[in-house]
Amino acid sequence: MATAIDDFYAVIPAGGIGSRLWPLSRADAPKFLHDLTGSGHTLLRDTWNRLEPLAGEGRIAVVTGRAHRAAVENELPGIPDMNVILESEPRDSTAAIGLAAAILVRREPEVIIGSFAADHVIRVPHLFEWAVRQAVETARKGYICTIGIQPSEPSVGFGYIRKSGELVIDGAPEAALVGSFVEKPDLDTAKAYFADRSYLWNAGMFISRADVLLAEIAEQEPELHASLLELAAAWDDREARGPAVDRIWPTIKKIAIDYSVAEPAAAKGHLAVIPGHFDWDDVGDFASLAKLNSHGRKNDLAILGENARVLSDAASGIVVSQTSRVISLVGVRDIVVVDTPDALLVTTSEHAQRVKGVVDALKLTGRGDVL
Amino acid sequence: MATAIDDFYAVIPAGGIGSRLWPLSRADAPKFLHDLTGSGHTLLRDTWNRLEPLAGEGRIAVVTGRAHRAAVENELPGIPDMNVILESEPRDSTAAIGLAAAILVRREPEVIIGSFAADHVIRVPHLFEWAVRQAVETARKGYICTIGIQPSEPSVGFGYIRKSGELVIDGAPEAALVGSFVEKPDLDTAKAYFADRSYLWNAGMFISRADVLLAEIAEQEPELHASLLELAAAWDDREARGPAVDRIWPTIKKIAIDYSVAEPAAAKGHLAVIPGHFDWDDVGDFASLAKLNSHGRKNDLAILGENARVLSDAASGIVVSQTSRVISLVGVRDIVVVDTPDALLVTTSEHAQRVKGVVDALKLTGRGDVL
Structure with missing residues (x-):
């Protein structure tokens, strides 16, 4: 070095x-x-x-x-x-x-x-x-x-x-x-x-x-x-x-x-x-995170989370698992699933940029406890 | 009567x-x-x-x-x-x-x-x-x-x-x-x-x-x-x-x-x-359950669950919530999300019939604890 x-x-x-x-x-x-x-x-x-x-x-x-x-x-x-x-x-x-x-x-x-x-x-x-x-x-x-x-x-x-x-x-x-x-x-x-x-x-x-x-x-x-x-x-x-x-x-x-x-x-x-x-x-959104973790293979399902228990049937996109729950995906393409103890997000790569709007909406609707 | x-x-x-x-x-x-x-x-x-x-x-x-x-x-x-x-x-x-x-x-x-x-x-x-x-x-x-x-x-x-x-x-x-x-x-x-x-x-x-x-x-x-x-x-x-x-x-x-x-x-x-x-x-699958609970409105998101906390941005389909987690859906159409304490399912109405295959796969892979 x-x-x-x-x-x-x-x-x-x-x-x-x-x-x-x-x-x-x-x-x-x-x-x-x-x-x-x-x-x-x-x-x-x-x-x-x-x-x-x-x-x-x-x-x-x-x-x-x-x-x-x-x-x-x-x-x-x-x-x-x-x-x-x-x-x-x-x-x-x-x-x-x-x-x-x-x-x-x-x-x-x-x-x-x-x-x-x-x-x-x-x-x-x-x-x-x-x-x-x-x-x-x-x-x-x-x-x-x-x-x-x-x-x-x-x-x-x-x-x-x-x-x-x-x-x-x-x-x-x-x-x-x-x-x-x-x-x-x-x-x-x-x-x-x-x-x-x-x-x-x-x-x-x-x-x-x-x-x-x-x-x-x-x-x-x-x-x-x-x-x-x-x-x-x-x-x-x-x-x-x-x-x-x-x-x-x-x-x-x-x-x-x-x-x-x-x-x-x-x-x-x-x-x-x-x-x-x-x-x-810059890992700006989940689409970018999916790409980063799928090693360039387009039809892959990227999985993040040490204890992830994911069962996928023809799914692609990304799962982020922060719980020990079994996550089963059936036939969903370019999906984004983020599973945390108090909040769950389901979207697609196409809409990943719009997640910021969710955060704004959660603030507005008094659900800041999950931010 | x-x-x-x-x-x-x-x-x-x-x-x-x-x-x-x-x-x-x-x-x-x-x-x-x-x-x-x-x-x-x-x-x-x-x-x-x-x-x-x-x-x-x-x-x-x-x-x-x-x-x-x-x-x-x-x-x-x-x-x-x-x-x-x-x-x-x-x-x-x-x-x-x-x-x-x-x-x-x-x-x-x-x-x-x-x-x-x-x-x-x-x-x-x-x-x-x-x-x-x-x-x-x-x-x-x-x-x-x-x-x-x-x-x-x-x-x-x-x-x-x-x-x-x-x-x-x-x-x-x-x-x-x-x-x-x-x-x-x-x-x-x-x-x-x-x-x-x-x-x-x-x-x-x-x-x-x-x-x-x-x-x-x-x-x-x-x-x-x-x-x-x-x-x-x-x-x-x-x-x-x-x-x-x-x-x-x-x-x-x-x-x-x-x-x-x-x-x-x-x-x-x-x-x-x-x-x-x-x-x-006969409510044979989640597509049928979605239809049953959307009151015939095609672009609706049906929500089942007493304490459901769902935030939807242009989503349709059905959410079944058995936890108190915030569930956020962004841009997903005809989606099926079933959120339970130990297992999560994400699929679409189109693939709802294939959920039985998940159950079979869970048995085969030793994850019968969530059946």
Whole structure:
């Protein structure tokens, strides 16, 4: 295994419930705390394991909600206390990643940070490492750098990043400037992007010097930036940390880092991208989870759950079993069945995106007990 | 309400698990012990309530498995002990109905018995009563009489009875001879039968003098007949009853009364039929249960279960809920979801008949605990 990168620190924002994966994913057991691939580890742990060879021992920070502190520490027994950055409530990605940057830059002014979601699935780790190493070299030159996934199909489920001019950077032969960001396309557009090869999936990975990232936030969102510095100043004092969060955090503007940092930086020719050639999925819904677990065989029934007792007669799709009940499927195609102790979901791959609506409806109808 | 018929005794064979209704219907909670119509009563109780005005108080016998004795007595608190006829194991309908006939004829040599399954659904009770009263008048003339249901659609799910010559019987203006029995037809044949109007659904209802029925069994199945007489002789002696059943019952030939009695009687011009104009269903599978509970609205989602917590987004079909779990259905059409504490079934109306295969597979794979 290659050695870790000296001046690199990994940041894992572990927020977001994953409403489209309800009732598997819950407020108290969000997506990143589940093993969705049968790896035997949670997505969070897989993310950690993927990053540790790059960042080195003890050089990963996790930004998560206070409610998940115990679960996160349980999953990551090696994490230093000062690297568990707790939010009192979700304030979107600029606040989460920006706070980590502000805290880490006080410890190491030259530090390069890389932010990677806690709940994505990545296969072929050495290709991931290769992309990150190139991104770090690019960041070292002062760019904010993202990793865009080379599409494996014309997906309409992801946003895209368009590459423009190539950059010449030692140790980053694939580095290019980002021309623009594109929202989720329709199928025809996605097909054109797929054929073009200069469009990459936006996987929300950002690698940058912490000071460069903070400068960009300062320019676009000065108030937010000031709040982050104030919080960071209090951070390493255990007594001051909690009260500072309580006071400042709820006032921070909610804005995705894509809008506060990435798009403005791209407009200035300041955002670079490294294409990622590894398998990547954000496991956005059960259709995606089914695909991920069916090993590419279309008529398969994927089964998730250690004690699953499934009897299938000509069924395909996915069963997630969190109970010991016998689950019998007869003649249902592309079905999604999620069986948990207090809630059951039945839908199809086609309608998997609409599961978020169920969560909204459960809130509205006073059945929040199962969220 | 009209008065009961003096010399009439109703017999309710309450056997059969209803495998196509698994996991709702179980070995220890067979179909007849469920409320499948939202009436607030089990099918057995509904059957009893329908027959009591015809037979009179205390004049209904139930033939059931020993395992169901407590449940049956609990459902039918008024039933005299001597009218609960317990089988040590299922030996098919000739044995069940024949034993009831043999027991009752010893009490009342002239008795007319009518046998009606415990797990059918009948609506419009006064039309049912009218059919039974005609059948009793016909039986009084020495015929074995069945009630055939006037089809409401060209069903391929039922066997048919073809009427032949009309009979002239006082009090039974619709009585006719049975020409023949026909097995479940294909759709084209069913359509022809439906147009023809002389084909009726075979609902397995038989009304006859007990001695006439026994004479027919004696002619076709003399050994079986001898066993029934021996059992009946021991019946009203509480001490002798159990041992006699233990010894004789397991040796009795398993044969449906359709083959031992109805078809031979029809061949001799000895079987009559009264058309039934009431709504009838044998609730043979979940597709039928869905139809029964959707009030004829095709795109409805029928929901069975007192404490059902169902959230449906553009779903149709049926949900049976025996747990307090939230059940969420998204975009599934003609779906069948049966949610019980230890087993879950997901199928579609189209495949509902195949549920019996699940039960067989569960037996074969050692998961009989959920049967």
